[in-house]
Amino acid sequence: MDEFREIFEAEAREYLQSLNDSLLALEANNSDRAVLDDMFRAAHSLKGMASTMGFEQLAHFTHQMENILDLLRTGELSANSEVVNALFKSIDTLEILLEQTINDEEIDDFREVISLLEELMTNGKIIAKEEDQERLDTSGAEKSLNDIDQDVLKQAATQGYNGYYITIVLKENTLLKSVRVYTIFQALESAGIIIKAIPSVEDLEEEKFDREFSLVYVSTETRSIVEEVIERVSEIESFKVEAIPLDPSETVRPEFEEAEQEAAATSLRSPNDVLQASRTQFVDKFVRVETERLDALINLVGELVISRTQVLEMAKYLDGNEQQRNALTQLDKVTTDLQYASMKLRMVPIRQVFSRFPRMVRDLAQECGKKINLVLSGEDTELDRSLVNQIGDPLVHLIRNSVDHGIETPEARIRAGKDEQGTINVGARHEGGYVIIEVSDDGNGIDVERVKKRAIEKGLLPADSQELSIPEAVELLFTPGFSTAEKVSDISGRGVGMDAVKTVVESLSGSIEMFSEPGKGSTIQIRLPLTLAIIKTLLVECQEDVYAIPIQSIRENLHVSLEDIKTVQRKQVIVVREEIIPLFDLAECLGFGQTEMKNDLLSVIIVDVRGEKVGFLVDQLIGQQEIVIKSLSEILGDVPGIAGAAVLGDGRVALILDTGTIIKQGV
Amino acid sequence: MSYRVLITDDTAFMRMNLRKVVEKSGFEVVGEAADGEEAIEQYKRLRPDLVTMDITMPKMDGITAIKEIVKFDPDARIIVCSAMGQKPMVIEAINAGAKDFLVKPFDPDRVIEALKKAAG
Structure with missing residues (x-):
């Protein structure tokens, strides 16, 4: 077992x-x-x-x-x-x-x-059963045949087929009902053609029926032979085969004649086609695969992508003939397609995470004595499986926050002129190469005063601080060690604050933003890349080594001259379009000493670090490239400033920079 | 006449259970096979009237064995035995030529019904 x-x-x-x-x-x-x-x-x-x-x-x-x-x-x-x-x-x-x-x-x-x-x-309270025993046993056939069926049957009759209306009741406790139906279909199709199933074949396949179903069936065999065929199948409690009276001489209605002849011909000329059609519908649409095997496949595809790039790189230096070039182009195309196809294998709908929320919100709301309506949307939005696994807990925390701090008690809501039932919306959608997940509520919004008080208590703000703006309050919420819950309630006081949520999201190469309007509610938006396996990067050179910077964090790259670099409070800055941006020397951050600033034009990359623009001075820009992320081995452990490594087309290894942590490191 | 049955299952426990039911219903067990290869070998040698075939077995699985036996004898009457959750495999087995299917844990009445129906 x-x-x-x-x-x-x-x-x-x-x-x-x-x-x-x-x-x-x-x-x-x-x-x-x-x-x-x-x-x-x-x-x-x-x-x-x-x-x-x-x-x-x-x-x-x-x-x-x-x-x-x-x-x-x-x-x-x-x-x-x-x-x-x-x-x-x-x-x-x-x-x-x-x-x-x-x-x-x-x-x-x-x-x-x-x-x-x-x-x-x-x-249990016994409720009087309603009598709904008006079952029309005999008229079943006529009732479920529409005009088109009738015409198909008439057409069949002209070709010597008999029409039957078959009703089958499976035994109680039949296991794998759909497979049982399949065996019945197989048996019947050995002697005729099933024209119609009630409920539909799809519903039968998905077991959306109780025990009874009906078939419209044509066969050249007699009724008793059809009965014998059904008799041979197991787990049938009872069945009935009724002949559908067909009069071949009756004319097919002229306006339908042509179309129906065609329809009848396609269904009757080759019984095998029909058989094939109904059979293929029955084959399962899904295969369960162990995730390990899937990951192994995706890893191999990653390796293949790297080899492909290497081969293409080498080919640049060879004077191949047209045939060779075509073959390489084809290899390139197929590998790219394979890469995307395999990436898709890793994608799962976010429903997996969302599905636990309704129960959770129900229980939490009951616990807090609040009335809350949870609205989910975009459950079918797909993202990388590893992301789905990791985004669950942060989302749980955000929703807990909304229930605990966001939505007010029914009394407070009525006093504020709102519906006593609060609403929490949780939705997901694709936007470019990203997945956006939003958690919003129509609660009270951020309590700026409370945030300020708390921040002062925690020593995060001086005691004589001015009134906070909402963005400032949001910023504080995301600061490590901050938690607005006055007492550690069972709900959101589980040792994770908003800063933990932010850390998780950022570790997934994502970003998080919060908007709030006092009295009207808050919205938290999480932006995640579709996949973690392959990312677009900008390759840069520094001290003769190649480094990769994830493209999503890059704002722009530019060339500056020495005189553009100014020193403010002993820190280097550059002025771009009248904006002062702190400048860091990548070589210095990595511990290689200072970059020689001899060139007239220096390459600077402006990246986003926690919402602030920061410039990095590098030796040279190489260009954009998609890379397959490999984690650093366990021997190296977690290296601050480095998010992983990738093998480039020419076989060199590029380290992937984590611009967020590298600054802390270098300063 | 009494039908001759070949039982195929990798667990001795299941074979024993099936033998009990088969014999109780008046059929004769002519052989027991513990994997697909044994089943094919015994089928060719014993020419049973009916075969019960487990799906998941070591060496050779039941579906491959069904295909091989049907290749050898297109009229072979094979009943495939599955666990819950093996729907795609049961369908594959039926497409390969199995006449009926049983779902574990076996209900003795179901086993007898399947044997009788398959025996025709």
Whole structure:
């Protein structure tokens, strides 16, 4: 069973998440049957998986949940707040249980929750079942056939086919329903053609049906032979084959004739095409791959990109003929495409991170006695998997902040003339080569006075400071050691402040900004690169070595003459368009001594460091290049000022500069 | 007549379980194979009426074995055995020629039904 463990873990977590999501939906609309069906299915699948793995306790617990959900589904129990809270509690227990099971830890006693569930089942309020037994057994066929189907059937009849309307009910507890449907399709297609499925093939494939489905089927065989074919398939509780009366002599309506003949011809001329079509639809759209294998592939592609660059570099010095040049161009193109295709493999939707927020906000809001509506958007925005993994915690912190400090209590909101329910928007979108993630709330905005008081207490500001501007207050919030929470509350006082959030974002080559309007709310915008594996850089030379500066931090590069460099308070600065910019000598920062300033024109690169412009003096600009980032080996450890290394096309190694830390280093 | 069954599974535990169910339903177990290679070898030698085939096995997996057996005998009646979460593999097995599928943990009634239906 161990080989299924990984699949089990991944799927079990997915089911748990979907239970959580559904329950939130159920809480909002407590009679949504589709949601209940989803939950029931999730619990049911979990139970099946757990028992397959031999995780008896997990199976037992999910079985109890399944029972409750079944009662809700059938309407014997109503989803009142007592029931919903019990379900939330059981999902929490399930989560703990699942983690303990996966990690082979000792399993906590969960009898309390079980007895809670059992109590609900026995004491549950029985709701009178509505009678909706008007099932029209005989008219099913006519009801679900539209004109086009009718015409196709008529056309089929002229070619000697018989039409059948088949209704099949699968056995209760059928596992892998979609595969069972697939075997039924296969059996039927050995003797005819399925024209239509109700529900659609896609829904059947995704198991969006209970146990019953219908097919419109044509075959040259008799009804009893069709019945025999179905008879041979397992796990069918009951089925019915009705002949659809077809009169080939009846004329096809003229306005449809041509189109229908065509349609009928394509579906009937070659049964194999239809077979093929329905079969391909059934093949799964996704393959689960171990992330390790994926990373290995992406690493290899990275190496290939480097080799490609090396080959192209060498080719420059060879006088190849046209054929060789074409081959190289092709190699270049294919490698680039491969590089982008493999980068895409690493991309995952940010939904993975967002999906835990609704539950979190619900719980936090309840805890603080606030009313909060969380609106998520852009969940499908994709970004690099490693980024997704790392951005989760910072976002959690930002949302906690919004709930804790941003949104006011319902009373305060009403006093301020706002809706008593606050709103937190969390959204993601692509913008150029970046992903923008925004967390905004319509709360009270930054309390500038409180920030000032706190900063003075912490010694970050002199006691007699003037009134702060909002940007100044924001700046303070991001300062290490600052936390506005007056007492360390359970919510945002977890030892991480805004400065920690900023550090994480910057370590991911991203940037963070905060906007706030008193009384109206705050918005925090995080900007992240799409991927960390390959970055665009500007290569510069310094003391005969090559260094790479990430292009996103570069504002401009320029040539200055010696007289442009001024000294202010013993620090060098340059004046660019009447703006004074501090100037650092890269060689000095790296500990190589001063760059000789003999040239008339000196190369200076202006970069953004924490929102400030800073100039670096280098020996020479080489040019832009995309590089594959390699981390420095563990032997070197964390070298301040160096973010990593890359192998260049000519085989040289370029160190990637972290301009933010290199200044601290050099000054 | 009593149908002759070949059981294929890499765990002795599962083979034992299956043997019990198969025999209880009046079929005869003629062989037990622990991987795909053994299954092919025994199929050719024993010519069973029915085969149960696990998917994940060492040496040669069930899907490859199904393909090989069907190549040898296009009328082979093979029931593929899978765990939950192996849907793509079950579909692949059916495309390769498996007549039916069983999902672990086995429900004895389901096993008997599958055997009887496949035996036709």
